[in-house]
Amino acid sequence: MRIRPAVVNLDHSLIREISDAHMGRDNLIALWFGEPDTPTPDFIKQAAMLALYDDHVFYAQNRGIPQLRQALSTYVSALHQRPIGIDRLTVTGSGMNAIMLATQALIDQGDNMVVVGPVWPNCRETVHVMGGETRVISLHADESGRWSLDLDELLAACDDRTRGIFVNSPGNPTGWVMPRAQQEELLIAARERGVFIVADEVYVRLAYDMAHAPSFLDIADDDDALIVINSFSKSWSMTGWRLGWLTHSPAMGEVFAKLNEFNIASPTTFVQHAGVVAITEGEEFVLSLVENYRRNRDLVFQRLAAMKRVRLSRPEAAFYAFFSVDGMTDSVAFAHDLIEKTGVGLAPGLAFGPEGEGWMRLCFAAEADTLSRAMDRLEPALS
Amino acid sequence: MRIRPAVVNLDHSLIREISDAHMGRDNLIALWFGEPDTPTPDFIKQAAMLALYDDHVFYAQNRGIPQLRQALSTYVSALHQRPIGIDRLTVTGSGMNAIMLATQALIDQGDNMVVVGPVWPNCRETVHVMGGETRVISLHADESGRWSLDLDELLAACDDRTRGIFVNSPGNPTGWVMPRAQQEELLIAARERGVFIVADEVYVRLAYDMAHAPSFLDIADDDDALIVINSFSKSWSMTGWRLGWLTHSPAMGEVFAKLNEFNIASPTTFVQHAGVVAITEGEEFVLSLVENYRRNRDLVFQRLAAMKRVRLSRPEAAFYAFFSVDGMTDSVAFAHDLIEKTGVGLAPGLAFGPEGEGWMRLCFAAEADTLSRAMDRLEPALS
Numbered sequence: 001m002r003i004r005p006a007v008v009n010l011d012h013s014l015i016r017e018i019s020d021a022h023m024g025r026d027n028l029i030a031l032w033f034g035e036p037d038t039p040t041p042d043f044i045k046q047a048a049m050l051a052l053y054d055d056h057v058f059y060a061q062n063r064g065i066p067q068l069r070q071a072l073s074t075y076v077s078a079l080h081q082r083p084i085g086i087d088r089l090t091v092t093g094s095g096m097n098a099i100m101l102a103t104q105a106l107i108d109q110g111d112n113m114v115v116v117g118p119v120w121p122n123c124r125e126t127v128h129v130m131g132g133e134t135r136v137i138s139l140h141a142d143e144s145g146r147w148s149l150d151l152d153e154l155l156a157a158c159d160d161r162t163r164g165i166f167v168n169s170p171g172n173p174t175g176w177v178m179p180r181a182q183q184e185e186l187l188i189a190a191r192e193r194g195v196f197i198v199a200d201e202v203y204v205r206l207a208y209d210m211a212h213a214p215s216f217l218d219i220a221d222d223d224d225a226l227i228v229i230n231s232f233s234k235s236w237s238m239t240g241w242r243l244g245w246l247t248h249s250p251a252m253g254e255v256f257a258k259l260n261e262f263n264i265a266s267p268t269t270f271v272q273h274a275g276v277v278a279i280t281e282g283e284e285f286v287l288s289l290v291e292n293y294r295r296n297r298d299l300v301f302q303r304l305a306a307m308k309r310v311r312l313s314r315p316e317a318a319f320y321a322f323f324s325v326d327g328m329t330d331s332v333a334f335a336h337d338l339i340e341k342t343g344v345g346l347a348p349g350l351a352f353g354p355e356g357e358g359w360m361r362l363c364f365a366a367e368a369d370t371l372s373r374a375m376d377r378l379e380p381a382l383s
Numbered sequence: 384m385r386i387r388p389a390v391v392n393l394d395h396s397l398i399r400e401i402s403d404a405h406m407g408r409d410n411l412i413a414l415w416f417g418e419p420d421t422p423t424p425d426f427i428k429q430a431a432m433l434a435l436y437d438d439h440v441f442y443a444q445n446r447g448i449p450q451l452r453q454a455l456s457t458y459v460s461a462l463h464q465r466p467i468g469i470d471r472l473t474v475t476g477s478g479m480n481a482i483m484l485a486t487q488a489l490i491d492q493g494d495n496m497v498v499v500g501p502v503w504p505n506c507r508e509t510v511h512v513m514g515g516e517t518r519v520i521s522l523h524a525d526e527s528g529r530w531s532l533d534l535d536e537l538l539a540a541c542d543d544r545t546r547g548i549f550v551n552s553p554g555n556p557t558g559w560v561m562p563r564a565q566q567e568e569l570l571i572a573a574r575e576r577g578v579f580i581v582a583d584e585v586y587v588r589l590a591y592d593m594a595h596a597p598s599f600l601d602i603a604d605d606d607d608a609l610i611v612i613n614s615f616s617k618s619w620s621m622t623g624w625r626l627g628w629l630t631h632s633p634a635m636g637e638v639f640a641k642l643n644e645f646n647i648a649s650p651t652t653f654v655q656h657a658g659v660v661a662i663t664e665g666e667e668f669v670l671s672l673v674e675n676y677r678r679n680r681d682l683v684f685q686r687l688a689a690m691k692r693v694r695l696s697r698p699e700a701a702f703y704a705f706f707s708v709d710g711m712t713d714s715v716a717f718a719h720d721l722i723e724k725t726g727v728g729l730a731p732g733l734a735f736g737p738e739g740e741g742w743m744r745l746c747f748a749a750e751a752d753t754l755s756r757a758m759d760r761l762e763p764a765l766s
Contacts, residue, residue, distance in 0.1 A: 001577045001578075001579065001608040002546060002577065003635070003638055004487075004489065004490070004491050007487060007638055010641045010642075010645070012641060016445075016644075033442065035441060039440050039441070040440040045435045045440070049435055049436075052428045055422040057422050057423040057428070057620075057621065059418055059623055094648060096645070096647055097647045100646050105386055105387060105390050106386065106387065107387070108389070108514060109491065122644065125641075125644075126645050129642070129645055131492060163385060194384045194385065195384075238440065239441055240439065240441045240442055240651065240652035241440065241651055242649075242650065242651045252386070255386055255390055255391065258390070258393045258395055259393075259512070261399075261479075262508045262512055264476050264477050264479055264647065268624055268625045268651050268654060269624075
């Protein structure tokens with residue numbers, strides 16, 4: 001009776017550890033998950049109800065219903081200002097599942113993935129599920145708490161078993177945005193080495209000082225060894241719906257059709273129909289969401305920056321404030337303690353790898369009023 | 384730029400090959416997929432709409448919402464007449480996904496899974512995705528077309544890299560039902576060898592001459608190395624919903640919590656709420672469905688058995704007629720030809736492995752009228 005050691009040894013989520021211990025507490029302000037506190041907008045929920053009414057309840061095509069792939073093609077082509085055909089698009093059962101499919105395509109036992117950290121732990125763990133190794137190269141925070149990547153360091157970590165370089169930009173938890181010039185440099189280096197870039201761009205629309213964050217899809221050729229992860233969860237407030245998509249070279253379409261078949265067959269059919277409506281009619285919603293999050297970002301940044309023990313830079317993208325706390329060395333203990341003392345639930349930096357120790361993550365995808373109350377409570381503990 | 388050879392070499396579905404070539408044809412009767420031709424019943428669709436209205440659109444617990452795990456616990460405990468607690472139940476994003484999670488838990492590169500065939504190809508391909516090997520032991524058909532398993536043959540195929548024995552009973556495509564005595568024998572043998580039984584029991588309710596098909600859950604201890612796959616697709620007509628569940632030892636709960644997190648996080652939240660209603664209020668529906676399928680089974684069996692070139696036994700369970708055709712050696716060519724000549728779409732036996740060559744699969748989860756018309760058309764070609 002043998003369960004794979006690689007699976008037994010998977011890290012469990014430290015965010016879940018904190019939240020499980022305190023969820024349901026009276027008067028709690030939970031900002032620990034990467035999830036908005038407002039539900040999916042009505043026009044998307046209604047689209048799902050209509051699709052149910054219309055009996056879109058049967059198996060769908062492995063790569064997604066044609067209407068959704070077409071809608072995504074129109075959407076991403078406009079966003080990245082270059083034609084991206086449906087042959088380059090595969091619908092997945094969440095951004096998480098898209099990462100798993102990409103990892104299954106690339107990572108044999110003994111292979112490795114080089115990962116820019118600190119980062120959402122799940123992209124590392126999928127590599128471990130496949131029996132691979134991850135090499136995390138940490139971003140560096142300067143004195144102002146602003147993160148940057150040393151590309152030479154990243155490339156030096158690659159060897160002949162490196163199958164992919166995982167870049168999550170805009171980054172969770174750091175809010176780091178990979179600059180365009182660095183994307184161009186990395187793309188050239190990856191081409192030379194024959195290594196895939198796996199770009200998790202689920203926060204690409206949530207950028208506050210530019211139209212959208214730089215994307216590898218702005219600059220890559222159709223046939224580049226590039227797999228881009230995307231999701232409906234963040235920009236359309238559809239976390240519980242489990243819908244995402246992959247953008248890849250045309251040659252990989254057949255691979256992802258097969259991997260979808262053997263993982264989930266195809267995402268929930270009526271959810272895909274709602275996805276069509278989210279994409280084709282959701283632009284106004286996305287823009288208003290970004291506007292809200294920008295105000296939240298400013299509120300949270302101003303308040304946190306004024307607290308004595310806190311160091312952070314103004315988040316440029318995504319919906320997290322990631323800040324270091326002077327004198328704090330155990331972020332998990334600190335998170336527990338903070339909840340006891342203030343009733344505010346944050347995610348400990350260690351949840352994002354040892355690179356994140358000393359830092360805390362706060363999700364600002366919440367009502368402004370809730371965030372203000374959280375700041376009032378955090379102030380004594382962080383000053 | 385290297386995609387894993389194991390993934391590039393995955394078999395594509397021969398059923399999809401046939402259906403893609405002919406779908407949309409005028410006057411086609413498509414009986415090639417394992418899917419009912421009637422939609423999900425209204426009470427389940429309405430439950431999903433209500434859950435959307437109630438904003439069940441956020442992330443859910445990794446192992447599924449507590450209400451659904453509790454409902455499943457009550458349901459499976461009653462079905463198998465022994466207490467099966469929620470600690471033994473994990474909700475998954477389809478039966479397919481449940482198979483993938485089980486395979487990820489067991490199969491390292493170089494390990495093998497012994498599989499009873501002919502069988503739905505996807506359980507083999509998940510093993511290949513994980514870099515493992517499958518050893519298919521074929522059921523034997525007697526002169527009347529009735530299938531049976533030689534257990535000694537199955538056990539002789541196991542070696543020290545065998546991590547699991549995959550048994551799909553009631554079987555797709557054969558309709559084979561593993562007898563209780565053989566389940567008991569296999570359970571004892573698997574215990575002795577420390578090998579998991581992975582039991583795909585998605586057709587357990589669709590049995591026509593008994594209350595339900597024998598299940599390993601009727602006889603196993605809580606802590607046995609047993610993973611049982613189940614799904615809402617077949618018994619509740621919810622194919623496109625992507626909802627299933629795993630029953631396992633309490634010790635494996637943590638493993639499947641992590642694997643769910645790193646594969647899809649959790650199935651679609653409002654779909655899980657609809658699943659609660661399907662399970663708690665669906666018994667009448669399931670019984671009427673079985674009654675319909677029993678009539679279909681009789682209709683299809685009587686008609687097919689009277690055709691000269693056909694050999695088949697009366698299906699005891701599942702919703703397929705699997706029959707051999709005298710003089711036919713290439714089931715794929717035959718399937719194409721049959722569509723051209725009769726407009727009836729069937730699945731070729733080869734789609735279920737070389738063990739299935741010489742046979743054809745017809746899904747009788749269709750309106751009786753449709754099945755009668757299909758029989759009228761098939762008669763000249765098969766007599």
